[in-house]
Amino acid sequence: MIFLKVLLTNDDGIKGAGLWSLANALKVRGHEVTIAAPLNQQSGMSHALSVLREIEYKRVDNDDFEAWAFDGTPTDCVKIYLEGMNDGKHFDALISGINDGANLATDVLYSGTVGAALEGFLHAIPSLAVSRDKNSEISFDETARATIDYLEKILSVKSEPFLHNVNFPKKFRADKAEFVSTRLGQRDYINAFARRTDDEGRAYFRIGGTIYDLDAGEGTDIHAVNLGYVAVTPLHADTADYDAIIELRKIFRG
Numbered sequence: 001m002i003f004l005k006v007l008l009t010n011d012d013g014i015k016g017a018g019l020w021s022l023a024n025a026l027k028v029r030g031h032e033v034t035i036a037a038p039l040n041q042q043s044g045m046s047h048a049l050s051v052l053r054e055i056e057y058k059r060v061d062n063d064d065f066e067a068w069a070f071d072g073t074p075t076d077c078v079k080i081y082l083e084g085m086n087d088g089k090h091f092d093a094l095i096s097g098i099n100d101g102a103n104l105a106t107d108v109l110y111s112g113t114v115g116a117a118l119e120g121f122l123h124a125i126p127s128l129a130v131s132r133d134k135n136s137e138i139s140f141d142e143t144a145r146a147t148i149d150y151l152e153k154i155l156s157v158k159s160e161p162f163l164h165n166v167n168f169p170k171k172f173r174a175d176k177a178e179f180v181s182t183r184l185g186q187r188d189y190i191n192a193f194a195r196r197t198d199d200e201g202r203a204y205f206r207i208g209g210t211i212y213d214l215d216a217g218e219g220t221d222i223h224a225v226n227l228g229y230v231a232v233t234p235l236h237a238d239t240a241d242y243d244a245i246i247e248l249r250k251i252f253r254g
Contacts, residue, residue, distance in 0.1 A: 003030060003031060004093055004155070005091050006034070007078070008023055008033060010038070010113060019037055019097070021098060021143070023064075023065055025141065025147075035068065036068050038076075039058075039072075043111075046115045048073045048115065049073065049075050055071055056071040074113065078119040094116075097132075097147075099132065100132065100134065101133070101134045102133045103167060104167055104184075105213070105221060108233075111129070116129070125161060126155060128151060130168075137171045138171065146168070163235045165235055166179075167230065169231075170225075173228025173229060182221040184220065185221055186215035187212070187213050188213075190210045192207060193205045193207060221233050
């Protein structure tokens with residue numbers, strides 16, 4: 001068994017059940033855990049970084065783990081801890097989650113869970129963004145154990161930093177976690193913006209809507225989760241369009 005120093009974070013906040021399931025499962029395996037999580041719910045914050053404001057933080061009372069809560073985004077938590085509080089400790093892995101709700105397809109662009117894992121990856125730390133489908137029959141504790149199994153297996157064969165988006169289904173296909181490598185699907189929402197007015201006449205919008213999948217075909221993360229698999233989508237930070245770069249070079253030369 002390998003020994004790991006793991007930094008945990010999430011976007012559901014320091015009281016998130018999935019976060020503590022991971023912490024306790026890692027402890028049982030003998031790994032060292034540090035927690036740096038938002039003080040409050042931060043879903044949909046993507047890779048947002050708070051600027052031009054003070055970010056309050058506090059130590060969380062816990063006998064088992066070094067745990068900190070920050071009044072900021074998931075990315076704030078990771079970046080501040082690693083760059084402002086860490087004192088040189090090396091981390092073997094970062095896990096963001098377990099999010100209570102899927103982060104599939106193009107939703108990764110909005111996800112605070114994925115944003116925090118991306119910050120770990122940018123610090124050259126092997127990073128997982130882990131989510132469990134809403135109302136899943138799979139408990140957070142079982143999800144945590146399967147996640148650690150996956151992390152230990154990948155780290156035993158892969159040395160360079162990586163960023164994996166991991167989504168657990170509502171129910172396992174074969175009563176156990178079966179991991180498959182996937183690409184991102186394409187997801188949108190119908191009637192996503194509801195216009196409302198409160199009793200005082202204040203007009204506002206509420207974001208929600210019904211899922212509408214534009215690409216849930218074979219090979220996508222959506223397809224895999226719908227079949228009961230655990231979808232693993234490798235991501236990267238380089239968003240450059242290399243075909244367009246070549247095309248522009250040809251245009252500029254002309």
